[in-house]
Amino acid sequence: MPDKELQTEEKIKLAARKIFQEKGFEGAKTRDIAKEAGINLALMNYYFRSKKALFEMIMMETVQEFFQMVFQILNKSETSLMDKIDGFVETYIETLKKNPEVPLFILSCVKSNQVEFQKKFSMFQMISELHFFKQFQELVKQGKVKNIHPAHFLMNLAGMIVFPFVASPMIKLVTQIPESEFDLLMDQRKKMVPLWLKDMLFKTTLDHQTNE
Amino acid sequence: MPDKELQTEEKIKLAARKIFQEKGFEGAKTRDIAKEAGINLALMNYYFRSKKALFEMIMMETVQEFFQMVFQILNKSETSLMDKIDGFVETYIETLKKNPEVPLFILSCVKSNQVEFQKKFSMFQMISELHFFKQFQELVKQGKVKNIHPAHFLMNLAGMIVFPFVASPMIKLVTQIPESEFDLLMDQRKKMVPLWLKDMLFKTTLDHQTNE
DNA sequence: TCTAAATTTAAACAATTGTTTAAAACATTT
DNA sequence: AAATGTTTTAAACAATTGTTTAAATTTAGA
Numbered sequence: 217m218p219d220k221e222l223q224t225e226e227k228i229k230l231a232a233r234k235i236f237q238e239k240g241f242e243g244a245k246t247r248d249i250a251k252e253a254g255i256n257l258a259l260m261n262y263y264f265r266s267k268k269a270l271f272e273m274i275m276m277e278t279v280q281e282f283f284q285m286v287f288q289i290l291n292k293s294e295t296s297l298m299d300k301i302d303g304f305v306e307t308y309i310e311t312l313k314k315n316p317e318v319p320l321f322i323l324s325c326v327k328s329n330q331v332e333f334q335k336k337f338s339m340f341q342m343i344s345e346l347h348f349f350k351q352f353q354e355l356v357k358q359g360k361v362k363n364i365h366p367a368h369f370l371m372n373l374a375g376m377i378v379f380p381f382v383a384s385p386m387i388k389l390v391t392q393i394p395e396s397e398f399d400l401l402m403d404q405r406k407k408m409v410p411l412w413l414k415d416m417l418f419k420t421t422l423d424h425q426t427n428e
Numbered sequence: 429m430p431d432k433e434l435q436t437e438e439k440i441k442l443a444a445r446k447i448f449q450e451k452g453f454e455g456a457k458t459r460d461i462a463k464e465a466g467i468n469l470a471l472m473n474y475y476f477r478s479k480k481a482l483f484e485m486i487m488m489e490t491v492q493e494f495f496q497m498v499f500q501i502l503n504k505s506e507t508s509l510m511d512k513i514d515g516f517v518e519t520y521i522e523t524l525k526k527n528p529e530v531p532l533f534i535l536s537c538v539k540s541n542q543v544e545f546q547k548k549f550s551m552f553q554m555i556s557e558l559h560f561f562k563q564f565q566e567l568v569k570q571g572k573v574k575n576i577h578p579a580h581f582l583m584n585l586a587g588m589i590v591f592p593f594v595a596s597p598m599i600k601l602v603t604q605i606p607e608s609e610f611d612l613l614m615d616q617r618k619k620m621v622p623l624w625l626k627d628m629l630f631k632t633t634l635d636h637q638t639n640e
Numbered sequence: 641t642c643t644a645a646a647t648t649t650a651a652a653c654a655a656t657t658g659t660t661t662a663a664a665a666c667a668t669t670t
Numbered sequence: 671a672a673a674t675g676t677t678t679t680a681a682a683c684a685a686t687t688g689t690t691t692a693a694a695t696t697t698a699g700a
Binding site: 480 | 686687688689690691
C-alpha cells in the first residue's frame with residue numbers, strides 16, 4: 217500500500233465535491249470529475265465503485281460536517297442563549313463566506329433524497345434535545361420571551377443567514393452589488409442579524425404608523 | 429391549423445414545467461416529459477426545436493411571472509410603505525404555498541445561467557426605480573427609518589418569506605413538523621413577518637441582557 | 641370529395657455517459 | 671531478482687438520451 221493511495225482517493229473526493237456542488241448529481245459527468253482530479257476515468261470506479269456511491273458519500277459528508285458545526289455551537293452548556301445567538305451567526309456567516317455553494321447543494325440534496333435522509337439521520341431528532349432549545353423554552357416559560365413556535369425563530373435565524381448566500385446570484389443581479397461589496401454586507405450582518413433576532417424575542421411588537 | 433395544436437403545445441409546456449422544476453435541466457429526460465404530457469417523444473422537438481429551447485422558455489416564463497407579481501405590488505403608487513410590506517408578505521406567502529417548488533427552481537436557474545440573465549433582464553435594473561424603494565429612501569432621509577443598506581431589508585424580507593419554502597424538506601426533517609402543520613405556520617407568518625420587518629426599520633436596537 | 645398542409649407516430653441514429661476489461665506500470669515482499 | 675499484490679491506463683462496452691427521419695394519420699380548404 218503506497219502513500220499515493222490516499223492521495224488519489226483524496227484527489228477524487230475533492231474534485232467530486234467541487235463538481236457535484238457546482239452542477240448537481242445529473243449535471244456532473246464522470247469525465248468532468250476525472251479531468252478535474254487529473255486522474256484516469258476508471259479510477260473513480262476503482263476507488264468508489266460508482267458515481268452514485270461517490271455522490272452519496274460526498275453528500276452525507278457535506279451535510280454531516282455542516283450540522284456538526286451547527287449543533288456544536290447550539291449545544292454548548294456554558295454559554296447563554298444570547299451568546300449562542302451571537303456565536304452562531306458569526307461562525308455561520310464566516311463559514312458560508314468560505315463555502316457559499318454548500319447551502320444550495322444541501323437543500324437540493326435533501327429535496328431530492330428526502331426518504332434516504334429520513335432513514336439515515338435520526339441525528340436530526342435531537343434538535344429538541346439541544347441546550348439551545350431548552351434555554352429557549354425556559355425563557356418562554358418564565359415569560360421573558362415571546363411565546364412563538366420555536367420553528368419560527370429557527371426559520372428566521374437560518375433564513376436571515378443562509379438566504380443571502382443561496383440567493384446571492386439573484387441578489388447581485390437585482391441590486392447590482394458587486395462581489396466585493398457583497399462580502400462586506402455579510403460582515404455587517406454578523407452584528408445586525410443577532411440584534412434583529414433578539415428584537416423578535418423580546419420586543420412587544422405593535423403596528424407602526426408612518427405618514428408619508 | 430387545427431384546434432389541437434394549442435392543446436398539445438400547452439400539454440408539453442405544462443409537463444415540462446413540472447418535470448424541470450422537479451428534477452432540473454439535466455435530471456429531466458425528454459422521455460419523462462413526453463410521458464408526463466402523454467404525447468409522442470418527437471413532438472417535443474416538433475414544437476420546441478430542442479430540450480434546451482424548451483427549458484429556456486419555461487425558465488424565462490417562470491422567472492418573469494414571479495417578478496411581475498413582486499414588482500406589481502412594490503410599484504403601486506397609492507399604497508403606503510407599510511401597506512406594501514403587508515400586501516407583499518401576504519400575497520408572496522400565498523403564492524408560495526401554491527407553488528412551493530418555484531423558488532428553488534429559480535435560484536438554481538439563476539445560479540447556472542448568470543450570464544444569460546445578465547444580458548436578458550435589464551428589467552432588473554429597475555429595482556431602484558420602484559415606488560417601494562423611493563418611499564424607503566424618503567423615510568431614511570427624514571430620519572424616521574434606520575439608515576441601513578436597503579439590500580439588508582430586501583434580504584430579510586425575501587429570506588423570511590422564501591427560505592422556509594426553499595428549506596421546507598430540511599425543516600420538516602429537523603423539526604418533525606408534518607405537512608399540514610407547516611402550512612399553518614406559513615399562515616401565521618403572514619401576520620408576523622411584517623411586524624418583524626417593521627421592527628427592523630423603526631426600533632432602536634440595543635443589546636439585550638437576560639440572566640438565566 | 642380530393643388535395644395539400646399540418647400533425648402524429650414508430651423507428652432509427654448518433655452522441656454521450658457510466659462502467660468494465662485486460663493489460664501495463666508500479667510498489668512491496670521474500 | 672523474482673514473485674506477488676496494488677494501482678493506473680487505454681480501450682471498449684452497453685445503456686441512455688436528445689434528435690431526426692420518413693411514413694402514417696388527421697385536418698383544412700377548394
